[in-house]
Amino acid sequence: MTSSIGVFDSGVGGLTVLRAIRELMPALPVIYLADQANVPYGVRQLEEVRGFAIEITRYLINQGAKLIVVACNTASVAALKTLRLEFPEIPFVGMEPAVKPAAEQTHSGVVGVLATDVTFQGEVYASVVERFAHGVELLQSHCPGLVSQIEKGNLEGQETRAILENALHPMLEKGIDTVVLGCTHYPFVIPLIQQIVGPKVRVIDPAPAIALQVRRLLGSHGWLVDSHSPAEVRFITTGNRETFKRDMPIFIGETFGVAAAHWQNGRLI
Numbered sequence: 001m002t003s004s005i006g007v008f009d010s011g012v013g014g015l016t017v018l019r020a021i022r023e024l025m026p027a028l029p030v031i032y033l034a035d036q037a038n039v040p041y042g043v044r045q046l047e048e049v050r051g052f053a054i055e056i057t058r059y060l061i062n063q064g065a066k067l068i069v070v071a072c073n074t075a076s077v078a079a080l081k082t083l084r085l086e087f088p089e090i091p092f093v094g095m096e097p098a099v100k101p102a103a104e105q106t107h108s109g110v111v112g113v114l115a116t117d118v119t120f121q122g123e124v125y126a127s128v129v130e131r132f133a134h135g136v137e138l139l140q141s142h143c144p145g146l147v148s149q150i151e152k153g154n155l156e157g158q159e160t161r162a163i164l165e166n167a168l169h170p171m172l173e174k175g176i177d178t179v180v181l182g183c184t185h186y187p188f189v190i191p192l193i194q195q196i197v198g199p200k201v202r203v204i205d206p207a208p209a210i211a212l213q214v215r216r217l218l219g220s221h222g223w224l225v226d227s228h229s230p231a232e233v234r235f236i237t238t239g240n241r242e243t244f245k246r247d248m249p250i251f252i253g254e255t256f257g258v259a260a261a262h263w264q265n266g267r268l269i
């Protein structure tokens, strides 16, 4: 049985997760929705982001998605619990900052976490810290403006570098040896982060682990696609179709067609 999965984010960030899913399961049909009309999510209220996530999920299910990947830490913090209650028949995969592997791997005992403000405020973050960060000092930065620079395709320019240096230099002074990327946009700037922190600091991109989790869940539902020929990916944006299409090669190395969805009175059509 060929089942599409739905993947969504506020914008291009979820493409880091999509990339990992495609590497692992190229034959899996995917519908990717970028809510670029509302990006960035990280500066909004939890309730507002939750509302977006519920409606996007409904939309993706109507488009044929059988499993939903909330490829956005901010939306996961704001809505994952509610989504599981509202759509009990749908399996969900969400994001949470990879504090557990970081705490297991750090030698210095000091770990930097980069995520949005909403992610740091939510109970999901408090819970991973409480469960996994014993004896580890976590230094947090919400990297103001970084998501917007990445949305613009500015992965190595001066503004992006300045935001990252402001976040990472104080952390380096305190001895971090590991950086957790708690926002799906940030893996696009790993080369720049690595330049700033140096080769000895480990940077954790959660996307490969998420792709494995998607495969496990598909397998447990008998939905794994038994083929290697690449499947279709349908891209939808609530923002500007042309811009998304134009910038796609910056993020995933190739271009696909992009369809439009529009918000109207809280509904996506």
Ligand code: DGL
Residues within 6 Å of the ligand: 009, 010, 011, 013, 014, 039, 040, 041, 042, 043, 071, 072, 073, 074, 075, 116, 119, 147, 182, 183, 184, 185
């Ligand atoms: N990519 C998102 C995340 O993982 C959202 C960033 C934003 O829109 O602020 O948190």
